[in-house]
Amino acid sequence: MAKRGRGNNEDESLFDEAKTNFILEDLQKILINIQLSTMGTASEEDFDNLFEDMDLNSTKLGKTPDARNAIIAKVLSHLDKIDFKLEESESDILGDSYEYLIGQFASGAGKKAGEFYTPQEVSKILAKIVTTGKQKLRSVYDPTCGSGSLLLRVAREVKDVSNFYGQEMNRTTYNLARMNMILHGVHYRNFDIKQEDTLENPQHIEHQFEAIVANPPFSANWSANPIFTSDDRFSQYRKLAPASKADFAFVQHMVYHLAENGTMAVVLPHGVLFRGAAELHIRKYLIENKNYLDAVIGLPANIFYGTSIPTCILVFKKCRENPDDILFIDASNDFDKVKTQNILRDEHIDKIIDTYRNRTVIEKYSHLASLAEIAENDFNLNIPRYVDTFEEEEEIDIHLVMSEIKELEAKRAELDVEIAGYFKELGLVF
Numbered sequence: 464m465a466k467r468g469r470g471n472n473e474d475e476s477l478f479d480e481a482k483t484n485f486i487l488e489d490l491q492k493i494l495i496n497i498q499l500s501t502m503g504t505a506s507e508e509d510f511d512n513l514f515e516d517m518d519l520n521s522t523k524l525g526k527t528p529d530a531r532n533a534i535i536a537k538v539l540s541h542l543d544k545i546d547f548k549l550e551e552s553e554s555d556i557l558g559d560s561y562e563y564l565i566g567q568f569a570s571g572a573g574k575k576a577g578e579f580y581t582p583q584e585v586s587k588i589l590a591k592i593v594t595t596g597k598q599k600l601r602s603v604y605d606p607t608c609g610s611g612s613l614l615l616r617v618a619r620e621v622k623d624v625s626n627f628y629g630q631e632m633n634r635t636t637y638n639l640a641r642m643n644m645i646l647h648g649v650h651y652r653n654f655d656i657k658q659e660d661t662l663e664n665p666q667h668i669e670h671q672f673e674a675i676v677a678n679p680p681f682s683a684n685w686s687a688n689p690i691f692t693s694d695d696r697f698s699q700y701r702k703l704a705p706a707s708k709a710d711f712a713f714v715q716h717m718v719y720h721l722a723e724n725g726t727m728a729v730v731l732p733h734g735v736l737f738r739g740a741a742e743l744h745i746r747k748y749l750i751e752n753k754n755y756l757d758a759v760i761g762l763p764a765n766i767f768y769g770t771s772i773p774t775c776i777l778v779f780k781k782c783r784e785n786p787d788d789i790l791f792i793d794a795s796n797d798f799d800k801v802k803t804q805n806i807l808r809d810e811h812i813d814k815i816i817d818t819y820r821n822r823t824v825i826e827k828y829s830h831l832a833s834l835a836e837i838a839e840n841d842f843n844l845n846i847p848r849y850v851d852t853f854e855e856e857e858e859i860d861i862h863l864v865m866s867e868i869k870e871l872e873a874k875r876a877e878l879d880v881e882i883a884g885y886f887k888e889l890g891l892v893f
Contacts, residue, residue, distance in 0.1 A: 486539075487519050487532050506651040509641060516635045581609070581678040582766060584807035585730060586616040591816045592728040592758075592778055593674040594620040604628040604672035606661040606716060607679045611640035614654075615647050617674060627654040628672065630661045662686075662712050665696070667720065675717050675727035681770065682732055685709040695719065700748050702741040710735045711745045718755060718779060726757075727779045732772055733761075736844040747842040750789070750834070755779045758790040758819055761846045763798040765805040775846070778819070788831040790822050793850040827852045 494514045501510040525531035581589075594600065594617060603617045608629030618624045627649060631637040637658040644654045657666035662685050687706035691697050696719040697712070704712035710731050721727050735742065736759065750756050758778040765771040773795055797811040818829050830849045840848050886892065 487528065487535060490535065491519055509645075509651040509654070509656075513638055513641055516638055581613050581730070582768070582806075583612075583616070584812060585678070585762070585766065586613050586676075587812055588760075588776065588807075588815055589613065589676045589678075589728040589730070590617040590620045591812075592776070592819060593617060593676055593726045595726065595820055597673075598622045600624045600673050602626045602628060602670070602672045602722075603674040603676065604667065604670070604717075604720060605675070605677050606630050606665075606713065606720075607632075607677050608640050608656065609636055609678070611643040611656065613676050613678065615643065615649075617676060618647075625653065627656075628667055628670065629654075629656045630666050631656065631658055632660045634658060662709060662716060665716065670720060671722040671725070672720055673722050673725045675721055675725065676729070677713065677717060677727075678730040679710065679713040681772070681774075682708045682710055682734065685712055687712075700745050702744045702748075704745065705741055708734070708738070708742070711742050714749075714777070714779075715745065718749070718753075718781075721779065721781055723781050725781065729777055729779075730762075730774050731777060733775055733845075735777070736775060736846065743842060746844065749779070750837060750842060753781075754783065754786055754834070755781055756789055757783055757785070758792065759844055759846060760792040760815060760819070761795045761850075763795050763805050763807070765803075766798065766807065768804075785822060788822075788833050789837060790819065790829065790831055791844075791846055791849040792818055792829045793846050793852055794828075795846075796852070 494517065498510050498513060501507045519531065519535065520528075521531075524534050590613070593603070598621055600617070600621055600623070603614055603624055603626075605611075605614050606629070608614060608631050611627075611629060614627045614629055618627075627644065629640060631640055637656065640656050641654075644656065645651070655667070659666050684707055685704070687703045687709075689703075691703055692701070696716050697703055700715060704710065704715070714729060714731075714735075717727050717729060735746070756777065757780045758776075760776040760778070762774045762776065764773040767774065792815060794811065794815050797807070797814065798805040799808055800806075814828075817823070818825060822831060823829060824831055828850065832849045836849075837844070
């Protein structure tokens, strides 16, 4: 067992015992002991009730205790055969395996998957955007962190992230996020994941972050309580996002937490680009009064689990290097179809990132819109207003078409005569 770098006698004996004996009670005891071992220490909060969703007595594992024991023993036996290379600091097989399983569950879980998982291709785009020009980050924040995979994706793009911050409303998903951090080797002192409703009860209100990434629930409901008009996150706008569409409430929350030298990238439904009323007011304030919007990136439809709607990425900076224009990218047609899902390949991602970082203008793909142009469009950010992807149809030569039709009609007449002859030989009427 030592070759696998486990170094825990209790775990090793459990693996051996699983081959022949009933081990569910012992496994439950180990999980409880892990949590109890942190009581009274600085890591107590991070391990509190970490395994509360792990029900070893669930009938989904088997109808009888023996059946459940057999399936758990089988899983442990297979895990025992894997060399996790724990002695290699560059390898993270355990953490990556965990994240892979989350992704596989998400792909088969339908709409519910969107609560905790962002497809890796989208995560990669967001991570590359917020780390542009940086090798180290003091902090990264995700206000709707789900399983935490987006936070960890950002860490892959730089040499070091000092601190990870996140908030998640769903209790089970919050536990997934903490497990994900621990399995990826993030020390408990370096992550602060909270479980609460981000809009109604924010937990990191005094912090500002160098990088912010998010995939909030699309057009979710929230209270839009008038009391929030005096909340520092929303007060300067003098408008709240509508109760039936919290998209801009999340944007306002994130902008409030963005550091002066920071970048934020958020995935949202296309409606945020053109809807009117309060959303238009907020959109106009962010552009005209603050000039925080740096880029709008249109993504293909059907790349998120559980929804086929097209989405976009909005990029915000408080100190923009290019304050005179906003970059629009239409990447909606760049994807590969795999079964029923559209996916982004590395070449599609690289094209988006290269275009964003260089602010390149590419015909039918990207456009630099001046602030005057945005104002002329009444702050409607619908991408087709700025990136013309119209393909002119080839002109039709009507005379050539008529000539071809006449030739076809003549051939049909010849065939009719030929067929009539065959019918006559057979004594049939054509």
